[in-house]
Amino acid sequence: MNGSALFSRLLVRLLPLLPKRLVRLAADRYIAGETLDDALSMVRTLGLEGIAATLDILGEDVAAPAAAEAAATAYSLALERIAANELDCNVSVKPSQLGLKIDRELCCRNFRAIVSRARELGNFVRIDMEDHTLTSPTIALYRELRRDFDNVGLVLQAYMRRSIADVDALAPLVPNFRLCKGIYDEPRALAYKMPAVINDNFTWLLQKMFDGGSYVGIATHDEALVWSALREIERRKLTPDRYEFQMLLGVDPELRSIIVGAGHRLRVYVPFGAHWHAYSLRRLRENPRMASYVARDVTGRFVQRLRARPELQQHGQ
Numbered sequence: 001m002n003g004s005a006l007f008s009r010l011l012v013r014l015l016p017l018l019p020k021r022l023v024r025l026a027a028d029r030y031i032a033g034e035t036l037d038d039a040l041s042m043v044r045t046l047g048l049e050g051i052a053a054t055l056d057i058l059g060e061d062v063a064a065p066a067a068a069e070a071a072a073t074a075y076s077l078a079l080e081r082i083a084a085n086e087l088d089c090n091v092s093v094k095p096s097q098l099g100l101k102i103d104r105e106l107c108c109r110n111f112r113a114i115v116s117r118a119r120e121l122g123n124f125v126r127i128d129m130e131d132h133t134l135t136s137p138t139i140a141l142y143r144e145l146r147r148d149f150d151n152v153g154l155v156l157q158a159y160m161r162r163s164i165a166d167v168d169a170l171a172p173l174v175p176n177f178r179l180c181k182g183i184y185d186e187p188r189a190l191a192y193k194m195p196a197v198i199n200d201n202f203t204w205l206l207q208k209m210f211d212g213g214s215y216v217g218i219a220t221h222d223e224a225l226v227w228s229a230l231r232e233i234e235r236r237k238l239t240p241d242r243y244e245f246q247m248l249l250g251v252d253p254e255l256r257s258i259i260v261g262a263g264h265r266l267r268v269y270v271p272f273g274a275h276w277h278a279y280s281l282r283r284l285r286e287n288p289r290m291a292s293y294v295a296r297d298v299t300g301r302f303v304q305r306l307r308a309r310p311e312l313q314q315h316g317q
């Protein structure tokens with residue numbers, strides 16, 4: 001393990017001990033706030049830059065059916081506020097937040113309620129993909145929803161060895177996909193570990209999705225992947241009704257502007273909610289790499305503040 005990986009792991013272990021205020025400082029730019037109003041205000045700001053959004057109400061792994069139902073109600077309310085404010089924004093939902101780990105039927109019922117409300121309002125629901133224990137149940141859920149709804153999409157992860165076979169198996173449904181690398185720490189037997197292989201697989205999956213006629217949300221901040229996607233788009237002369245780029249709130253706004261400036265559609269993933277603390281810790285624990293992004297970010301901001309205050313530099317503080 002190199003020095004930076006070791007530092008990330010150490011940071012992850014220390015995080016739960018840190019005061020909430022400090023974790024919030026690290027997480028702040030990645031989270032729109034605690035309330036739906038905070039999130040809608042962020043969506044409006046993004047809209048002014050010509051950027052679409054997808055709302056994620058933070059929360060996952062719920063253990064009680066009532067909590068899963070409450071999450072479904074919160075999503076329906078969010079869809080209503082999006083419609084009332086005429087925002088260019090859909091929603092992204094984690095199956096474990098709607099009860100997939102408790103009861104498959106309960107989860108499916110909750111999803112039906114959201115997707116059906118979204119259809120009435122002319123909107124769309126993306127089913128996020130979680131760790132490998134939920135891959136098959138999530139795909140089964142998607143298949144079931146597609147029997148009655150078209151306004152629902154799925155995520156596939158380029159690090160999963162099975163994803164190529166999943167694209168083939170799902171081809172008859174011509175799904176609306178989001179393609180991402182994958183954020184969970186998966187066993188090597190199931191997931192590619194080498195960054196170069198994950199990137200090659202990302203491009204291969206993207207090609208297959210386009211071959212099958214799918215609409216693809218290309219979710220990455222990796223410029224090499226953005227470039228290979230742009231090459232595919234150009235080579236195939238794809239129009240904006242076939243793809244969009246997607247990025248996480250707070251990550252590489254410069255790349256975001258470059259993509260939008262070049263005339264491509266871009267959607268930002270906007271997480272918000274009361275569970276921001278648990279979410280941030282879990283995300284950081286699951287992916288120590290993320291801890292190093294955060295550490296770099298906090299250090300960078302600290303240095304920036306120092307540079308902006310020359311009197312501090314002079315006194316060596």
Ligand SMILES: Cc1cc2nc3c(=O)[nH]c(=O)nc-3n(C[C@H](O)[C@H](O)[C@H](O)COP(=O)(O)OP(=O)(O)OC[C@H]3O[C@@H](n4cnc5c(N)ncnc54)[C@H](O)[C@@H]3O)c2cc1C
Nearest residue numbers: 128129155180181182183219220221222246247248269293
């Ligand atoms: C819109 C969207 C939706 C997603 N949905 C899912 C999902 O449903 N399931 C799932 O498993 N994963 C999801 N992810 C996460 C994804 O799988 C990756 O883990 C994440 O996007 C980082 O991979 P990357 O392609 O950006 O490449 P990386 O090589 O990891 O990152 C490229 C560069 O982007 C920057 N960067 C990336 N992530 C961060 C970050 N969090 N903070 C700060 N800087 C960062 C770094 O500078 C890095 O060098 C989603 C990602 C996006 C953008």
